[in-house]
Amino acid sequence: MIDKNGVALRELFMKEFPPTEKTLEKPKAIIECYKEIPCNPCETSCPFDAIEIGEDINKRPEIDFEKCTGCGICAYSCPGLAISIREIDKEAKKAQLKFPYEFTPRPKQGHYVNVVDRSGEFLSEAKVIKVIDRPRQNKTALVHVEVDEQYLYDAATIEVIR
Numbered sequence: 001m002i003d004k005n006g007v008a009l010r011e012l013f014m015k016e017f018p019p020t021e022k023t024l025e026k027p028k029a030i031i032e033c034y035k036e037i038p039c040n041p042c043e044t045s046c047p048f049d050a051i052e053i054g055e056d057i058n059k060r061p062e063i064d065f066e067k068c069t070g071c072g073i074c075a076y077s078c079p080g081l082a083i084s085i086r087e088i089d090k091e092a093k094k095a096q097l098k099f100p101y102e103f104t105p106r107p108k109q110g111h112y113v114n115v116v117d118r119s120g121e122f123l124s125e126a127k128v129i130k131v132i133d134r135p136r137q138n139k140t141a142l143v144h145v146e147v148d149e150q151y152l153y154d155a156a157t158i159e160v161i162r
């Protein structure tokens with residue numbers, strides 16, 4: 001379910017989303033960490049104990065969507081940039097997405113960026129709602145963008161338009 005370029009196919013990444021879209025009416029962390037690797041900052045950073053890996057840190061993380069508040073701490077704490085925060089606004093027909101971002105220059109609030117899929121293909125331009133970039137975030141910003149609701153699942157990250 002991962003193609004020859006290492007890109008997760010839809011049937012794989014959809015398993016990481018909650019079973020019903022209703023859950024995403026509040027912000028939730030979506031963890032796309034498909035390999036068993038010795039790593040656990042997502043688990044240790046979550047103040048709500050929503051992520052579990054357990055004693056064997058080679059295990060893949062599991063999230064409890066009931067406990068997850070969408071705070072975003074795990075997203076900027078994950079060294080693999082494997083976590084995004086996603087929320088759907090049914091009334092406005094918009095998806096609110098927060099992606100970890102390590103590059104400079106940082107995107108700026110109010111500017112537009114490109115949203116791309118897991119293959120790096122362009123999906124949409126998106127307005128930057130906010131950039132959270134505090135010193136404690138280990139040089140990883142959290143970039144909040146708003147896109148049409150149709151991109152809730154397929155959006156993978158952002159690219160700054162130069």
Ligand code: SF4
Pocket residue numbers: 028029045046047048049050051063067068069070071072073074075085
């Ligand atoms: S978004 Fe916040 S509450 Fe949810 S899993 Fe990540 S750190 Fe925990």
Ligand code: SF4
Pocket residue numbers: 031032033039040041042043061077078079080081082083
């Ligand atoms: S911190 Fe990131 S890379 Fe490490 S186990 Fe958690 S999700 Fe996977």
